[in-house]
Amino acid sequence: MVANSTINITEAYDSLSQACFILWPTDKKKHKDYTKNDGFQSLMDKTETEDFINQRHDKYYKIWNNIKTKIDKLMFDLNLSATNGIFNFVSSKLNNTDNADSINKDIQLPFKEIPTGLIFSGINPDDKRMYKQIVSKIKTVPTNHVAVLESKDCINLKNTMKIIIEQLMETNLNEENENIIDATEFYKKSKIKKSNKAPNYDPYILLGWYKHLEGVSKINNNTTSPVVIEDETKEKENNNNDNNNNSTNQSKAKHKLILFIEDFECFDVLLLQDLISIFSGYSEELPIILLIGIATSLETFHQSLPISSLSLLQIEKFKLLQSYECINEIIQKVFIETIDDFKLGVKPYQYLLDNFNFLNLSVDSFIRGLKFSVMYHFYSNPLSILSSIDPTSSEMDRIFSSLTKRHLDEAKVLTFPSFKFYINSIKSTSPKLVYELLTDDKVLKDSIREGLINLHNYHIKFRVGFECLLELQKLYQSPLFKKSKRALYLLSLQESLYDSAHVQLLIKRSKVITYPIIKKFLETIKLNIEKDEFAKKLLENFVTILNDILLKFEKFDENGNEIKEEEKKERIKKRGKQIKTEEVETKVKKEEIDDDNSYNDTLYKREKVDSSKENKLKNVEEEKINDAIIINENGKRPQKTIYDNVLLSYSNSNGTSTTQRETNISKRLRAEELRGYETMVDEVNQFINKFFKDTLRCYKEFPYYEIIYYTESSKLKKSFSAQPRSVIHTALNYPNHYLNCDCCSDNDNIIESSLHDTCIAYKLYLECGKLINLYDWFVAFGNILKDKIDKSKKKEKEQNKRIKQKQKQEAEEIAKSKEKEIKKKDDIIVLDSDNEIENVILINENKEKGKFEEHHSSDEDNEEKEEEEEEFNEKEIQARFIRAISELQYFGFIKSTNRKVDHVVKLTWGSD
Amino acid sequence: MEIQNEIDEQFEILRKNYPGRELQITRLQDLIGDIHQVVPPSIFIFGDSATGKTSIVRSIFSKYKENASFINCIDCYTPRLLFEHCLNKLSGYIPNPDNLYSNYAHCETISEFIHFLTEICDKNKNEDEELTGRYLIFDNAERLRETNPLLLSALLRVPEITNLNITIILISNIVWEKFRSQTGMLEPILLQFPSYSKSEILNIMIRDCPKDENKNFYYIFIELLYDVFNKPCRNLNELRHMAMLLYPKYIEPIQEGKATRNDTVKLFKHIEIYFKQALDKLYLRNISSSEWKNKSFEEYVEPTVNSDIRFELPYYTKFLLIASYLASYNPPRYDLRFFSKSSENKRRKSRKQEDVSGSKKSQQLYGPKVFPMERMLAIFYSIIDDPIEGTIDINRQIASLKTLKLLIKVGNTDVLNQMKCKCNVNYEFIQYLSKSVHFDISRYLYEAV
Incomplete structure (x- = not known):
């Protein structure tokens, strides 16, 4: 460059x-x-050293590459199934054309249908990436020849054909060229036949090429020409590959030609029609498979092609992953699952997400925005060197020790919102720490470090919590309770996710979930926590609680034999949970006192866990009696919510009391059970509450989050959402924003003459209607300019006057001084000759007067000149006006028209 | 002589294979059946699509070897391709890597073509002394009119100019009268392939009967199929396609043991729902044979109505499209009434809308009207709730709507001038869109549909 x-x-x-x-x-x-x-420039008033700049720069690359590889891999994986589907379609079609003839011989239409895969990609500006993936996948089989057609290249049929032929034959053409150089025979031939060479858009070339290809693959023994050998070896490779790939169709690997039409909507419909009918005509000789990428819907496809073309296609449909899902996965992968990495604050995240949702649905533009954020974070934030590494690692130690005082000062400023909040929160409790934080750098350093570690831990916890939240969401069927990952993450950035209405609702509803499901849910929570070692450490207390609950659950599961009884047992299990708490134990005591059967329990009273287990066992037996009754009355209702069941049993107990089937004991037990149930549900709910409250916090609660989070969105907005119209408008309406001059105000109502010519013309333009009379415009323009010119003239005049006055004054002064001098002289030479001197003065004075008169006369001359100047000004104004409007024309504001003489058309609608 | 025998055989086979076309085949045989006879200069074969024109002619001339060249004029979209393909076929020349993909000759004009044509004919004449006919067949001959107005007349005069025993056969869907616009046309012999009658169609379709199937049973099926489909569709190919798709469904109950071959009524009832589906999607080739097989019965009973039109758009883009729909179907003078936000206007609106609904000369039927971009944008900003800035993104979305052909640009290509567009979506789609963004489109439409 x-x-x-x-x-x-x-x-x-x-x-x-x-x-x-x-x-x-x-x-x-x-x-x-x-x-x-x-x-990357030196920050902090240029006090940042080269070393730090390099660090930031390197980090940026490291982090970005990291994110990019992650996203690329993710996108690849996400599209894998669709890609494979299309690939299978292509490979199956190869054989199907052979097999179909043999199997479905019942009907043979006079034409052959072209197998066509319609790929619905959605209006997704990123489909290029997926198409590439598909094409490269198809190309892995060497007998597949792919031609990718883009609408911009395919202007007419000739062109399209040429591109198809070139792309399909590409590799072989190169081979040929080598051969021509090798074998002189061919060279001669080419010279002789040069004139006969088929035009490069002749479909017969394709035909001949394909026949040759097939012929070569069939004749294996013929080794006369070098071409054959080469192709043969290639063919063998092909066969080998085929053997590896799919063992079913090794020997008969047929060459297939695949046409990939990327953007169906943009294609000329007539061209496609012709293309389809041409290739259906050749379908006997050339096995063509069409792949058509459609952004909109099948309806458009049907509308664009006539029956005659549609009937030539044998359509199968494929759907690519929609970008919504892609973005969800990306957000989870990049923001939630990574711990020590770059994070977006709420503003930029919201901006990017809004852009995605509202404007383009483009994953690529989301990624671009993300890249910009990463770049800008490291570009502008000197403390960014502290981000994106594990704060407990030794590398962090090194960086911390290298921090300068200036960095720490900057930290206070940069992280001001969170730092202030932090200071305020601890002000009352430990004022000493506040003082130290503000004065002692070492304390501040440690505090920052601690803050980073807190953030680190928070991210670990959040990851687990978020996953569990998704699990919780899955429990509900209704779409009301479902929010996408991207929306949830947005919520979590805005406020503590736990406090959000959505999560609160979810947690509340969890009380009504059926028992086995909630149990499963708790198990998945445990699994999620234990998956991650760090998380396990951090969330130890939750694990123990969970373990307790689950342990009890399992015990009762083992006891159960019948399905219906299981349900009851679940209830008992709940009781088991409740028993664990001391509060419940007192209940147990009561129970013991009341129950004749539970004498044994008194022995185990003091040993908490054991006794509770025993209790449960006992209760099981007791419950079994109750169960029998309930089952009898309820009939068969195996899967109900806990709540329903308990209510039912409660009402049943009322009912049974009337029928006198219940003993006192069972009555008491039932009441007990209900109470037990409530506490049990409460306990589970409490756990869920506590768990989510601890894990799903907002990043803003943590001091120094600004180090890791990129929180500015204005730069992003400026860079990615340009507003061309308003920019031009402000530039022309308020030029002082750009020119940095003080001469004009921001007043919209007055068109000041001090504005730039184009601006004046533009302001007048805003006042006009659809058609603008050029002369009127010119006059208005001239009037404003005249003010300016008049003013400047006045100024000049004033200046002239001032100059003249000055001259006058000077002259008078001179005269006076002269007089004085003369007087002095007089004093000296009084005696000499008074009269003579007086005469001299008179003469001088007269001379001066004469000069003044001369001046006056010259002023009059000026006025005459001014009239001349006026004419001259008229010309000047005209020139300036023409320049101004031609500039406006260049910008696209006006256009000449034939509709009216001396008028121009206004092309924009004025102000925004 | 060998060739002649084969040709005679071929005519016999054709007569058997194409019931209802005996007359035409005989006539063709009379005209060109003998390869060593003097041939007529030109024959014009016409008739509806799917009446056997192409397939009969093609199979006749498949036996003529290099004496005939069968050319599809859609393939040969330039005169050069046309000539060179003709010459290749007549000379048996095939472009392949060994001859560096060359054609028989480089030939761009009709005079060159005639030169090479005589060259080929003379060469072959030396080999066998008999008089042999040459046949140039042009399928989809209506295409010949497009490339060069004089090409067709020149081609028709080729036998005359070359003085060779050549016949030109044109095959087309269009009647000869439509070809006659140019001067210098020679009148060809006309040969019509009329549409098949019902019995002929059934006769042909019965040939598709699977080998292991009772012909009478199959005949009942195709007769039923014909009766159902005959109104919207008489295209033989389409009917055969339908038969192919639907027959497996028809015999499904028999295979499952739920019915016997004699339970015609039961079978009718069973197939009815599939017929309905197929009628809806007739010609569209919506469902390929493989998909048809895989679909469950329930999907036919309750097909997802709008699945064909559904696709995702960004939120604002949806509003852009709705705005352009409104701009296209609302008269501009009512804009103030619909889109101004003051309450006074709204009152007036509701009163007037009743008047409007009284006169139901539907705006919809007139199709979309052209609107300037600025008007659409003004409507867009008025119907969208949140205040948004006119960023480049909005412009970009308009551009992408244009590439998706949802908006169609109308009129001059002047860049500076205001862009004028039409909205290219139907009411059903716009309704679906506005539902998805919770926008009540009927409130803003000049005519509630």
């Missing part, structure tokens, strides 16, 4: 139609300075 530009700079100016030039600095040394570290 540099070399090119230095060769001939004048060349760069040649194309004046282009409005923008980039001239690289010619001085190579300077140039190096600019692009060193990709323009």
